Amino acid sequence: MAKSQQFKTMNTWIYDSILWAFSILVDLFFREVHPRGSWKIPRRGPVLFVAAPHANQFVDSLIMMRTIWIEAHRRVSFLIAEKSMRLRFIGLVARLVGSVSVARAMDSTRPATGKIYLPDPQNDPSLVRGIGTKFDSSEVQIGGLLVLPAVSGSTASGEVAEVLGPEELRLKKVFKGAIAMKQLTGRDDIDEDGKLANGNESFQQGPSQGYQGSTFKTAPKIDQSKVYDTVFQALNSGGCIGIFPEGGSHDRTELLPLKPGVAIMALGAVAASPDCDVKIVPCGMNYFHAHKFRSRAVIEFGHPLEVPPELVELYKKGDRREAVRRLLETIYQALVAVTVTSPDYDTLMLIQAARRLYNPTGKKLPLPMVVELNRRLVKGYTQYKDDPRMVSLKVSVNDYNNQLRLLGLRDYQVEYAKFSIPKVVFTLIYRVGKLSVMAIGTLPGLVLFAPVFIATKIISIRKSREALAASSVKVQGRDVMATWKLLVALAFAPLLYAFYIVLLTWWTYRNRVQGIIPGWVPLWAVVVFGMGFFPAITFAALRIGETGMDILKSLRPLVLCLRPTAANTFVRLREKRAQLSTEVTALINTLGPEMYPDFDSARIVADPFHEETSPLSASSRLPREAVDHSEGDERSHREEHDTKDVPSAHGHLPRNESFGNLGSIGLFATRPPSRSRSRSNSSGGSVGADGFPLKGFSSLGSKAGFDEVSQKIRGAMVERGKLRSKRRSEVDSSWDMADDSDAATHASEEGKKTI
Numbered sequence: 001m002a003k004s005q006q007f008k009t010m011n012t013w014i015y016d017s018i019l020w021a022f023s024i025l026v027d028l029f030f031r032e033v034h035p036r037g038s039w040k041i042p043r044r045g046p047v048l049f050v051a052a053p054h055a056n057q058f059v060d061s062l063i064m065m066r067t068i069w070i071e072a073h074r075r076v077s078f079l080i081a082e083k084s085m086r087l088r089f090i091g092l093v094a095r096l097v098g099s100v101s102v103a104r105a106m107d108s109t110r111p112a113t114g115k116i117y118l119p120d121p122q123n124d125p126s127l128v129r130g131i132g133t134k135f136d137s138s139e140v141q142i143g144g145l146l147v148l149p150a151v152s153g154s155t156a157s158g159e160v161a162e163v164l165g166p167e168e169l170r171l172k173k174v175f176k177g178a179i180a181m182k183q184l185t186g187r188d189d190i191d192e193d194g195k196l197a198n199g200n201e202s203f204q205q206g207p208s209q210g211y212q213g214s215t216f217k218t219a220p221k222i223d224q225s226k227v228y229d230t231v232f233q234a235l236n237s238g239g240c241i242g243i244f245p246e247g248g249s250h251d252r253t254e255l256l257p258l259k260p261g262v263a264i265m266a267l268g269a270v271a272a273s274p275d276c277d278v279k280i281v282p283c284g285m286n287y288f289h290a291h292k293f294r295s296r297a298v299i300e301f302g303h304p305l306e307v308p309p310e311l312v313e314l315y316k317k318g319d320r321r322e323a324v325r326r327l328l329e330t331i332y333q334a335l336v337a338v339t340v341t342s343p344d345y346d347t348l349m350l351i352q353a354a355r356r357l358y359n360p361t362g363k364k365l366p367l368p369m370v371v372e373l374n375r376r377l378v379k380g381y382t383q384y385k386d387d388p389r390m391v392s393l394k395v396s397v398n399d400y401n402n403q404l405r406l407l408g409l410r411d412y413q414v415e416y417a418k419f420s421i422p423k424v425v426f427t428l429i430y431r432v433g434k435l436s437v438m439a440i441g442t443l444p445g446l447v448l449f450a451p452v453f454i455a456t457k458i459i460s461i462r463k464s465r466e467a468l469a470a471s472s473v474k475v476q477g478r479d480v481m482a483t484w485k486l487l488v489a490l491a492f493a494p495l496l497y498a499f500y501i502v503l504l505t506w507w508t509y510r511n512r513v514q515g516i517i518p519g520w521v522p523l524w525a526v527v528v529f530g531m532g533f534f535p536a537i538t539f540a541a542l543r544i545g546e547t548g549m550d551i552l553k554s555l556r557p558l559v560l561c562l563r564p565t566a567a568n569t570f571v572r573l574r575e576k577r578a579q580l581s582t583e584v585t586a587l588i589n590t591l592g593p594e595m596y597p598d599f600d601s602a603r604i605v606a607d608p609f610h611e612e613t614s615p616l617s618a619s620s621r622l623p624r625e626a627v628d629h630s631e632g633d634e635r636s637h638r639e640e641h642d643t644k645d646v647p648s649a650h651g652h653l654p655r656n657e658s659f660g661n662l663g664s665i666g667l668f669a670t671r672p673p674s675r676s677r678s679r680s681n682s683s684g685g686s687v688g689a690d691g692f693p694l695k696g697f698s699s700l701g702s703k704a705g706f707d708e709v710s711q712k713i714r715g716a717m718v719e720r721g722k723l724r725s726k727r728r729s730e731v732d733s734s735w736d737m738a739d740d741s742d743a744a745t746h747a748s749e750e751g752k753k754t755i
Helices: 011-030 057-072 088-096 178-185 225-236 259-274 309-316 318-337 345-357 366-383 386-407 411-417 421-469 477-516 524-552 557-563 565-595 703-754
Strands: 030-036 045-052 076-081 100-102 114-116 127-131 144-147 157-165 166-175 217-219 240-243 279-288 295-301
Touching: 011 030, 011 057, 011 088, 011 477, 030 366, 030 557, 045 057, 045 259, 045 318, 057 076, 057 240, 057 279, 057 295, 057 386, 057 477, 076 225, 088 421, 100 166, 100 225, 100 318, 100 565, 114 178, 178 386, 225 240, 225 259, 259 318, 279 318, 279 366, 309 318, 345 366, 345 411, 345 565, 366 565, 386 565, 411 557, 411 565, 421 477, 524 557, 557 565, 557 703
Parallel strands: 030 295, 045 240, 045 279, 076 100, 076 240
Antiparallel strands: 114 127, 127 166, 144 157, 144 217, 157 166, 279 295
8 A cells, every 4th residue: 555645845955965976976887878859858847757668777767867957957756666765775865856655566466375277268368266275365455466477587467356256256457478378277279369279169278187277476456546646746836757657677678568657647637637738758768788887878858748638538538548548658659769679689789780780981970879770770670570681681690790709809899800910919019008007007996996896796796686586577687786886886985985094094193104104294184185095096997997998808809810810710700791781781771761761861871882872061960979889899089079059950969969978077977078058079070070971860750849940940030030131221321321432432533623
């Protein structure tokens, strides 16, 4: 049962302080976080932020809060599971930032007595019978759930509608899917839709002979009315609510089915208060190795959705199920438009490989462009995956990926095969020397901070295994690793620094650190020095070590180039890559126009094999910012040049398409801080730069977007008309003055002639 809640206006000072403190940790953990489409966030009025996929547990909400505050200056209250609120530290922070606690039925499951099966899955799938069960006891509640054991990371559940006896009940929501049907019937002749393969009358309709049923768990009915009232109150007061509609964090490559709560909140808020013009903003959480230290992310905001009035009327008239279903489908499609989803991990790896092969010239793409290109390639692959050309190319690309894996190489490192032997030797010697120098700067901080590194590694792996065992949707439990790494570092790092400061102070007190520290230096000065010195050593190790790791990864291909046998393999691999790049580009150029009529005019990557398709003039180029660092490219240091803001009407990014790092501090970010007048701080956009010619990410997709742009255009035209009128009047005045001057001159000349 959800506890009664009362929405309270958050303390903005506490909210901002906590957000600032945790943002430092986020900037330390992530190398880059790019907001995209932040100009679409409404600056006032009630907003329901809907984010997916929920791939990073508590870190997702932290990044969202920070991004929305920086880009739109709005504070968000997120819904958080009651199970998480019971954690001492997490619950305290969540309450301080105004989070709303939500009880989940799946968090309260408990083993039930006996086993269950379906006596007639074909004709009456809602009827459930038990063997040794106690349906009429407190174990089962009307409106509660029957939950089957998890299989391959997924589980099935059914909602109880009526208890007919201790060993018989009827479901309101039946079990679905082939796995659930096999668990409840013990049969193998079930198709993918959960139907019996043979449906004739002589065929056995019930469970297999002698089947004893499946074990199960029960979950109580959860009353969420208090939660909805709290959300309605927040929205009616013009606040912002954030929700992850998948219901929990996971590490899958596709979106989970959305829970109906988000649609009920939107419909209920408008139905209760017609003046509540709530906007639903879809947010895509696109990570590159979300659980790894110094990874990258793109947070994309979609166009705000309005709650259709016809669905509100349908909701008021009592047909809530249909209204919720239709709005939920709209929200799901909006989330698909701002995320990169694929059916499985292998498909995602295939898409990423195809994207790298589609950019054979090695030009650096901005990270948001990488996300957009991945999204389009996934869509194309999904539509044409059965095409013989696609099947053949898939086999070739997977074979290429396997060869890279066997050699321990990254795709961008294949280009080393074209280096001459002298160049390879020189590069190898140079990088080894550079790495040796960097190791000297990294070693002190690495040794001092090693206990924290070890603790975060061990505890995050343990928590990942616990989360995987307790979840029915996780694949490897990686979605909790980043959270626990940050929490462990937040707890252990101050303690470790305090220990080092105490140790240094004691050593100074005992013998002045072997006489190094003069006697006139007071002990309190040593404490102050330690408070700055030890974090600085760690920070230096972080920054230097980050570059050093990139250099270390580049040594292996250089060594392979010097081995005769491996060098031949290297050369053949490079030739194969060039061939695959041509095949991938040709197939995309063939199938692309079938999906996108404006494929050639709105392509993201220019076709390197056809110069005539090179698209844009230098003045229309977008900033070039970051190579796809999901490959761990050591080329992480980029030049920064100022670029001129250009309007999106010509296919460019709007001014506030932010490429800025999540943290405005700039101290911990790999990139330099962006300029105040423009958040586009990357190179390649200026005339003559080698930036890749790119076009806008997407076109306007809603009437509201067109109306907004039209209004801005009309305003700009009015201002331009006034400016032209002013200039024309100035020109006319100058011409009048010139005419007067000419007339005076002419009269003077005539006078001279007369004289």
